Amino acid sequence: MSVAIENFVKAIYKNDKNNTNDTKPGNIAKKLGISNAAATDMAKKLASKNLLKYEKYQALQLTDEGTKMALNVIRKHRLWEALLFKLFDMSLHEIHREAELLEHETSNFLADRISEYLGNPKFDPHGDPIPNAHGEITTIDNSIALSNTQEGKTYIISRLMSDDKEFFDFCALNGLKYGNSLLVTKQFNKNKMTQITINNNNIVLNEDFTNIIYVNESSY
Amino acid sequence: MSVAIENFVKAIYKNDKNNTNDTKPGNIAKKLGISNAAATDMAKKLASKNLLKYEKYQALQLTDEGTKMALNVIRKHRLWEALLFKLFDMSLHEIHREAELLEHETSNFLADRISEYLGNPKFDPHGDPIPNAHGEITTIDNSIALSNTQEGKTYIISRLMSDDKEFFDFCALNGLKYGNSLLVTKQFNKNKMTQITINNNNIVLNEDFTNIIYVNESSY
DNA sequence: AATTTAATTTAAGTATGCTTAAATATTATT
DNA sequence: AATAATATTTAAGCATACTTAAATTAAATT
Structure with missing residues (x-):
């Protein structure tokens, strides 16, 4: 799947979690810095790929498959952050910036090697939970x-x-x-x-x- | 610059070095797995960006700018190979496969951090020389x-x-x-x-x- | 409830990086 | 030197992921 698609499902997943924003095309468009029209187009396309449910004028809803993809990208992002932070002592901003690019070009194999090397950490340097290889994510309930x-x-x-x-x-x-x-x-x-x-x-x-x-x- | 462009100048650089192959569009096309027509198109485009010299039916020649870009990508590729090899004990084939993707999504800043961490190595795990940040490359003359x-x-x-x-x-x-x-x-x-x-x-x-x-x- | 405002969708168009097919030029062979 | 084989280029077309502008629908305001 393309970078555009991965970023799209990731944006929906995150807006859904924060639930301050909703997941209508316009909010996703704003988050990604693309036009509303582009977001609607993409939403239709991803619906046909069974990554999300699209109904006119309604909020976008990730399918299980779409959620899995989002978590897979988030996993890679957070593993990169953890690795770069540990090895190079880069700032939180810097690790985020690099991870944003690397996350899309990382095989599951490499993600597993990084995780292993770090001792399969459950949280990244921001304290964000790192989904495991099966897409399971630890929720912090007492914070x-x-x-x-x-x-x-x-x-x-x-x-x-x-x-x-x-x-x-x-x-x-x-x-x-x-x-x-x-x-x-x-x-x-x-x-x-x-x-x-x-x-x-x-x-x-x-x-x-x-x-x-x-x-x-x-x-x- | 795009992944396609980076891979294109890299392919020319490598074919030029090996000089078993030449750098006519057809050979580059074969190396990249694209059609000859696509290679000709790209050659014209890159000539207009001053990355190479293109004359009909002639071999492609990288400009200084094009060579610099190729060396920058090769630097990132080989630094990734060195890092992955050291940290994860992956095979030569595996590190190559991953570096082939990561090289295009690596900032100069991150490349410098990787190099620093590894002690600014001059060679990668294949023995290939790693260009430095200024695009200078050590040539092995006695091998x-x-x-x-x-x-x-x-x-x-x-x-x-x-x-x-x-x-x-x-x-x-x-x-x-x-x-x-x-x-x-x-x-x-x-x-x-x-x-x-x-x-x-x-x-x-x-x-x-x-x-x-x-x-x-x-x-x- | 009617109207205004805002969001969403549709439509048309663009750049990138490819494709295949046909035309043209170059290189190799006899 | 003529011909055959190969390489290159041109032309037309496609998918992706965007854009802007106009039309439509939904939400907010009065």
Whole structure:
């Protein structure tokens, strides 16, 4: 299957998961940077390949086959991120950028070799779960968005759910990294902002950021 | 530039080096598995991009720019081969197959990271020279084809110049590996065959193989 | 409920990178 | 040197993955 198709099913899968956006052609088009017309065309084509269900004016729904393809691409993406991060100490933004290209030119054989080499990791350096070779994915049920945390409690960063360079630069600058711990010092509920202490620095995060940073309650 | 273009200039570069084949459109077409018509079309297009010189019915000649592009792709190919070989212990055939895809989706930035990680190697696991970031390539001047070796002398394998699975399978089976040493026991000049001893086994190689296996004289 | 706004679809068209078939030029053979 | 064989080019056409513009449908607003 082509790069365009792989990116299309991946975009649907992700929009479906986030369910902030829906999976109508227009939203997929926006995500991929193509015209609405191109997205409708592609949707029809993929319906004929049994990768998704298309009904006029309705949201697109991946079939089992389409979901499997999406998870396979996501698996390769996240394995590459994990490998590049480990070997070359590249930034979260850089590993994402490279993985976005490599994911489409990676055989299942090579993906398995990478996974094996890394000890079959369940999460990538963003904390995103890596689907296994059978398309099974670990869902993190006990992690919550930073916006839902409580003042005075300590948490461990479990996921930085973004593709955005500016966000990653901010994270790098402030020590916001998968596995690091932070203390929530204040929730400004009115303004939907959160103040945290991390590495002895106090920083205030706005809504955009508190909804893509996920954390687990610290056990101590 | 597209995958098709990168593969096209790479094919010209390689046919030019081997100079057994020439670089007329038909030979490039055969190498790439496309029609002659497609090769002519592409040649015209690349001439307009100043990547090569095209004159009707003549051999194609890469410009400096075209040569630079070819070397850049070859650099990425060989760096990937070196990395995959080191990390995953894949066979020569497997690393070639994967590198053939990855080479086109690798930024210069990532290529430099791979090179750095490997200690800026000058040769890949086939013994092929890896161009550096400036497109400079080390030429091995003291290595000779196995067909030109002398009976009774010991040599070190310096290059296995092929893309062919059958050849690599044969090499793997018989211990023909970059860096290994072998003894030339007999040259059958009439039949253009060579008998060698390697790992205490005597094997006879035909012309196809003795011209793609390169060796250096052993110093002891 | 009617109207405005927005999203979606259809239609027509484009660039890339191929194909096959026919025409033309080159190379090899006698 | 003429002919046969081979290579190259031209021409026409196709699939993919896009585009813009116009038409249609759905959703939001008044």
